[in-house]
Amino acid sequence: MIGGASAYDGTNCKAPGNCWEPKPGYPDKVAGSKYDPKHDPKEINKQSESIKAMEARNAQRVANFKKTGTFVYDVSKIPAAN
Known part of the structure; x- marks a missing residue:
């Protein structure tokens, strides 16, 4: 009989709670691999x-509301500041 409730889950843990391991065929590090998404900085900044x-x-809108007391949603309808 095995003492305690220790079950093997099929992973190799480096430390308790750190049991992530890549699936077969998946690289240890994504950066620079074919799985790297290579995000375009322009798209990220949009x-x-x-x-x-x-x-x-x-x-x-808030400045116009404070000035006039009426809320105008469409910014193009707010009169230019004098």
Whole structure:
């Protein structure tokens, strides 16, 4: 009889809780392999640029609301600041 509740799960753990190992045929490191997604920096920056534009529009809406007391969603309908 084996003492304790130790079950073999088929992995080779480097340390307790660190049992990740690549599947057969998958590289240890993804960078530089055929599995590397090679993200284009321009594509990655698109989201941050759209968030900056959204924050600028929201700032215009809030400034107009504080000035006039009415909320205008369409930024093109907000009169230019004098």
